[in-house]
Amino acid sequence: MLDLTLFFQPAASIHAPEGALYHHIHFSPESSEEIERNSICVFHVNEYRGRGEENQPMLDFRSTAYSLFPGQDWNMKIYDLGDMNPGATPEDTYFAVQTVVAELIKNNCIPLLIGGSMDLLHAISVGYEVTEQLINICAIDDRISLGKPDEDISSDGYLSSLLLRRPCYLFNHATIGLQPNRNSPLNLDLYDKLYFDVCRLGAFNTDFKVAEPILRNSDIIGMNLEALKASERMIDAGNPNGFTVEQFCQIAKYSGISDKLSCFGIFNPSHTHGQDAAIAAHVLWYLIDGIESRKGDFPIGSKKEYMRFTVVMDNEFEELVFYKSNKSDRWWLEVPYPPSEHVKFERHHLVPCNQQDYENAMNNELPDLWWRTYQKLG
Numbered sequence: 001m002l003d004l005t006l007f008f009q010p011a012a013s014i015h016a017p018e019g020a021l022y023h024h025i026h027f028s029p030e031s032s033e034e035i036e037r038n039s040i041c042v043f044h045v046n047e048y049r050g051r052g053e054e055n056q057p058m059l060d061f062r063s064t065a066y067s068l069f070p071g072q073d074w075n076m077k078i079y080d081l082g083d084m085n086p087g088a089t090p091e092d093t094y095f096a097v098q099t100v101v102a103e104l105i106k107n108n109c110i111p112l113l114i115g116g117s118m119d120l121l122h123a124i125s126v127g128y129e130v131t132e133q134l135i136n137i138c139a140i141d142d143r144i145s146l147g148k149p150d151e152d153i154s155s156d157g158y159l160s161s162l163l164l165r166r167p168c169y170l171f172n173h174a175t176i177g178l179q180p181n182r183n184s185p186l187n188l189d190l191y192d193k194l195y196f197d198v199c200r201l202g203a204f205n206t207d208f209k210v211a212e213p214i215l216r217n218s219d220i221i222g223m224n225l226e227a228l229k230a231s232e233r234m235i236d237a238g239n240p241n242g243f244t245v246e247q248f249c250q251i252a253k254y255s256g257i258s259d260k261l262s263c264f265g266i267f268n269p270s271h272t273h274g275q276d277a278a279i280a281a282h283v284l285w286y287l288i289d290g291i292e293s294r295k296g297d298f299p300i301g302s303k304k305e306y307m308r309f310t311v312v313m314d315n316e317f318e319e320l321v322f323y324k325s326n327k328s329d330r331w332w333l334e335v336p337y338p339p340s341e342h343v344k345f346e347r348h349h350l351v352p353c354n355q356q357d358y359e360n361a362m363n364n365e366l367p368d369l370w371w372r373t374y375q376k377l378g
Contacts, residue, residue, distance in 0.1 A: 002032040002103040007096050008043065008082035014063050021285075022066035026079045032103050036077045040288060041104050042112045043081035047093040050119035051155035055086050056271040059115045065281035074292045090153075094123035101127030105262055110291060113265040114280055117155035118145055121222045124263055125162055125170065128219070134171035136260075138218035140251055142179040142201065142227045142242060144187045155268065163194075171376065174214045176251070177201045177227050177243055195372040201242070208250065213352035213369070215251065216258040216330070222265045223248065223283065225276050235274040245279055249286040256290020259298055299323035299332050299350060311361040320361045320370065323350065331355055335370055337377040 008028070016022035025042075029035050046055050062080075081100070087093040097113070101124050104111045113120065121137060128135050139145065147157015149164055162170050174197035180188065191198065199211045215221065230238030232245050243251075255261050264287055269276035299306040309322040321334035333353040357367040 002099070003030070004028075004032060004081055004100070005030050007100055008084055010082045011044070011062055011080050012058075014066060016067045019069060020067050021070050021078075022062075024070055024074075024078060025066060026077060028082050029079055032107065035079055035104075035107065035109060038108045039077035039079060040110050040112060040291060041079045041081055042114065042284070043100070044083045044114045045086075045093070045097060045116035045120060046083060047086050047090060047097075047116040047120065049090045049117075050153065050158075051117040051268065053117075058083050059269050059271060059277050059280065061114055061277045061280040061284065063281075064278045065284050068281070068285050071289050071292060074288070076292060078288065090119075094120070094126070094153075097123040098127035101263060102130045106130060110261070111263045112284065112287065113263075113267075114284065115269060116265070116267055118222060118224055118267045119153050119155045119158045120265060120267060121220065122153050122158040122162060124220055124222075124265065126165075128263075129169055132169070134169050135219045136172040136174070136217055137170065138174040138176060138197075138214055138221045140176050140221065140223040140227055140243075140248070142177050142224075142239060143182050144175055144178065144191050146187050146190065172196060172217070174198070174218065176211050176214060177204060179239075179241065182239070195375045197369075197372065204243075204247070208247075209354055209356075211251070212254055213331075213354055215255050216260065216352035218255070218258070219260055220263045220265075221255050221261060222267055223251070224268050225266065225270075225279065226268045228279070233270065233274045233276055233279065235270055245275075245282065248279065248283050252283045252287040253290040253293075256287045257293055257295070258290075259294055259296060261291075295325070295328045295330075297325035297327040297330060299325060309358065311358070313361065313366070314364050315366065320367075322353070322358050322361070331358060333357060333367065333370055333373075335373045335377060337374075 010028040048055055097120055101111050145156050145159050147160045149160050151157055153161050176199040178198050178200045197214050203210050227242050229242040230240055266280045266283055305326055307324045311320045313319055323332040331353045332350045334350055351373050353369055360367055
């Protein structure tokens with residue numbers, strides 16, 4: 001049992017219309033025992049020292065989020081744990097985040113974090129170490145936050161610290177929305193050599209489907225509000241190029257639908273002006289709507305629930321095996337792994353893909369996803 005009052009102060013009450021989401025939320029449980037398994041847990045984190053700023057006033061996303069109306073088929077319990085008290089140092093806050101996340105995921109609850117900077121992804125990932133399983137992280141961001149091994153963890157550099165942890169449980173890191181002109185060639189080259197996944201902003205704008213398998217393969221997703229166009233946020237300073245709010249909500253919906261997603265964070269809001277609190281509220285709604293719409297269609301169990309396709313290749317790999325769900329028409333690709341590593345990498349035997357990967361294989365083209373996954377397994 002975890003005493004949640006050590007970490008949170010209750011959220012301020014709001015006035016919401018009758019039937020709104022506010023009236024369906026369970027606020028401020030005092031201990032983890034009060035939280036039902038397989039529920040959704042929202043909390044706010046006021047920690048911005050990782051991006052060189054003093055901590056800000058609490059982000060008022062609840063006034064908008066909880067005035068919205070729940071979806072017709074929403075059945076999961078939703079808890080609002082409150083506002084996390086920042087520690088005396090950023091490391092204290094990291095410890096609080098990882099402790100709370102570890103407790104929640106052990107009970108199959110889904111933590112949804114609002115606020116704070118992107119370095120909180122490091123704390124979340126450390127919280128997952130209690131599972132002793134490899135994890136996949138996805139950042140919705142225009143930049144790769146690699147950082148340097150000899151530097152402190154920061155919003156712009158948390159990934160190298162995760163890679164250097166022993167044991168290292170990070171199997172894959174993906175970035176959706178990457179803008180090459182905002183990243184150094186050195187970081188881009190290193191990211192590629194690690195066989196991590198990238199979906200550039202231009203590719204996303206051309207066809208959203210290229211990002212869907214990446215989202216479906218992620219345990220943890222962190223969304224950087226600074227990856228939005230500055231005009232979307234209604235702020236003067238910022239990147240003129242980026243996502244739209246509609247695209248953010250689309251990403252949130254597909255993230256929630258993924259059976260694998262078990263933690264989601266919305267980071268780097270602006271407190272002083274702009275629409276970030278309202279944007280976070282709408283992203284939160286679509287995320288929950290996605291979670292409530294899960295299909296449970298991972299290709300295991302009865303063969304009646306999926307179709308198996310074997311593609312004979314004219315190369316040294318001989319054949320590729322694909323699975324297609326009869327429930328959702330979504331695809332997976334089977335990637336072999338060294339027998340000696342069977343147990344460690346079992347969760348990554350099947351990786352999400354799309355129909356285009358199957359069609360490429362039919363044309364004797366080895367999917368890039370297969371090759372990168374195979375390299376990481378080996």
